Amino acid sequence: KNEVEQSPQNLTAQEGEFITINCSYSVGISALHWLQQHPGGGIVSLFMLSSGKKKHGRLIATINIQEKHSSLHITASHPRDSAVYICVCSGGGADGLTFGKGTHLIIQP
């Protein structure tokens, strides 16, 4: 079973700061997702990646397959970025998804 660890568990930062959330996993995967969940809200898929880097607006996701590590970066953070960010590793098969516990991010104005 894949062990997925996210760090930090909680992060409070000031508006405008550069944010990094990390995800490490123990077993090789076919893809990794980053999800965003606002308080009391639904879950949005931000990225799905299997190699390299993807960028969408102020969000950047990278993955290093050899090191079994992924990072989610937020540039010029804004209070609306306050949410829980969840890393999900797909090891193959519909029941092969392993979810991280999430990182609670608060951006203060």
Added chain:
Amino acid sequence: DAGITQSPRHKVTETGTPVTLRCHQTENHRYMYWYRQDPGHGLRLIHYSYGVKDTDKGEVSDGYSVSRSKTEDFLLTLESATSSQTSVYFCATGTTYNEQFFGPGTRLTVL
């Protein structure tokens, strides 16, 4: 995002009653999933489907059953609801098992 709806969005029921939650998608996605989300546990897979009438159990399937008679609908049934099944339930779909598009969630309270 994929067109995924869940109904009902909120439900309060009593212990021992049957409950059915519905997930409906308009994207013709092959894969559909039911998860529950609880504080301290994150998202956990209950059941999933890889096609019409093709379903299988996930990590926390005890007390739950599912059915998928049409591509667009995936039903989750609690035959006899218990307080431990109070949770937020999310449906997800995808064209491959790597994809995950989530529905808005259903908040279920079992008294």
